Amino acid sequence: MAKGETARDHDDGGAVPASVWRTAFLLAFGSLMAGLDTSLVNVGLDTIGTRLDAPLSTAQWVNSGYLLALAAALPACGWLSKRIGAGRLWLWALAGFTVASGLCAVAPDIIWLVVGRVVQGVAGGLLVPAGMTILGQVAGKGRMGRVIAISSVPSILAPAFGPVLGAVLIANLSWHWLFLINLPIGLLGLLLALRHLPRGERDEAGRLDLVALGLVVIGLPLTVYALTEISGSSSGPRAWIPLVIGLVALGAFGWRSLRGEEPLMDLRLVANRRFAAASAEVFFAGASLFGGLVVMPLYFQLQLGADIVDVGLLLMAFSIGAAATFPAAGWLNDRFGGGVVAVAGLVLTVATTAAMALLPDRPDLVLVEVLQVLRGIGMALAGSPGVSSALASVDRRQLPDASAQVNILSRVGGALGSALFVVILSDGATDPAAFRETFWWLTGASLVALAAAVWLTHEQHIVGHPTTSSVPLVLPASEHLEGKAT
Template structure:
């Protein structure tokens, strides 16, 4: 059977033990590329803590100040589709370097903004550059690691990006309390400069000039569709669900734009993104697993802070500390997940991981109104372990199914699927929880509202588990053939 791009004969078979560990230079490159993941991860969660302070200092309403965060997230989504084309055009290494330089400069510009409008503009520019860092870095890793070491290298390189959002709110609160909100952006500058200096010595530039003409109609369609989809699902909680007119209109427009993009891409000789990669059953099953694992992950990240505050009556600082259990469990498991994926195949590892997620989520749907905090923390560690076992192996499996020249497209698609799945999972959990809490007047009713939401989270994990089972079967068929 031919893989996506004809790689079935060279892709590692499940159960095959890699011959050698990754060379030391590969780990140095992975460490440098992780700086980009840390910056974008930190900025997503760190700045949210200071939105109210920033708005007050710049004389902006809370609604206007919220666009400091929303504009950044929309810009992150808008740049993902063009990352593959740019990587082919100038080389993934050059793209990563230019993106990191742009992110560092725009971070400094954000710190020196003197009005809310100026800060929103600079945050959008920051998002446009930051959106390219993770997929470009992933494409570089995929090329330097080799298929037989893909799981371990991708998994270990993902650890900083998992820990950064966990520590972001705490770091942000400390910076705002002891310095000023400007330092939430200035903190990126030294990290970016050090990353650039190291990258200039270590990161390979990659082959440039392999891209055809830029498909502008396709770019416009997907650059419109993804931000609109992000905007719609992010606003679902504020407007009472996905069917509310302020949400439904951009949601329908997003789906139409994305459908037209898919139709055009499948027919184009030189598509903006090569969606034909999904013709390979292993790649397609891995992509589906990534999307629904993202839904289970980000849905939980929306629900758990509210659970600690509303369900358990904890303060914001306590909530930040309690949330770290999940990230620590995930970060500790990532290296093991990568090694297991290389040795046994990503499908079976993801399948086990999602079973662990279900085991860690079902008890949350059964907890009483006054749960044992130790039990809750233990379940968060279990969920972190399970999602680490599920996420990284599915990503490395998808990337291992493509040729080196297709790596940029594959990494862009993997990131898009993870973010879209995460956005939809977050929106669904937010809508379910807000609806259930609307009539909750007692602690028992609040607990019941969270139990319903945890059952929805369990359902997302079960769908991802079914897709991981398909991935496992697809990998076994490849091995037999």
């Protein structure tokens, strides 16, 4: 057994104990808040700007400030998890997110609100990877797929129902409730987590590399910002100058991390071919997923002429298909290996995305919704198994760095995909041919993700997937009940 590993690292699967499900349930509070918050606020930007007497160009920083702060916080998550324990970090992040929500709700002006959102973004950037680290530590490799998949259901449903909930809150109450709704969720999560959440294991974190931290805190947000500006059809210096600076800073960060003895993030994990393959799959699957989430609302609005409420309802098809599939995706991951499951999911994703490109100018709306449900199923099969495979390929002491890197890759891949597909679409957004071209590019991104999944399958086959013969052949619901009885 390698240094730093325990018996749980070699866990051969089997039923998931009730204590692990309880931990996954508690961590869902954080993913639910983070996922719901962004979709709620997006709906209310125009109303917030009007109520606080701010132009939309200023009000959009309520969203941009959050996303940039979230990106800046991600690289420090691994070091903090090792320093104080992932459980303690998650508790502090949830508390910070809840307090910041209250500050946003009572903001007297737009500056106060943007500052509150930046604090929210820092907390949100720590919540998800810290939670992922905890799940990896308590579940073990043989159960990781099922636990991560089921715990991801709230985060995939929240963006689907968030816009509808946000519209209801604004219409019947006020914009303040877009933030006040986080308070009962956060307080309940904190009360339960203080009693039941494992505090996590402290590890030797080493000296904090402030130079590396500065480089990545500059580079990652600037890169995400630039890609977001490009996705907003801005191709001038406002987008390209931050992109160049961001990429140079990230390059310097990578060079320093690979040469340093105590790196802020252990980038040498890419030498592990299973981790590298899973990371590549996560990156390109993220581009396909988030690219589709940006393109489809525009398709419904500009191509099919749907109003904003109908668009929100139509978008639910994708999330419902994904959420319904996540439990099965996790079980299949632990039974057959994440690579095989991701390959199946991406084959379905490629087929349904290509089908969108082949639709006539005025397609049957029922057919479009069926394709979206199927695409949601495909992306669910491609998403959580890729993440689970990345985390299962490392030992316990590497989990904080691995979870931070996987989250960064997913977010940057999503930003890149969104930017690329909107730029392709921007020259003729009302032209059916422009949407067809965009769907073909989206199909191409899915094909690259499929190639990475095939590579992951090959690497897992070389070492042998540890749970192939040990996970019982039961339905996920039955397995859940068995876990409760354990």
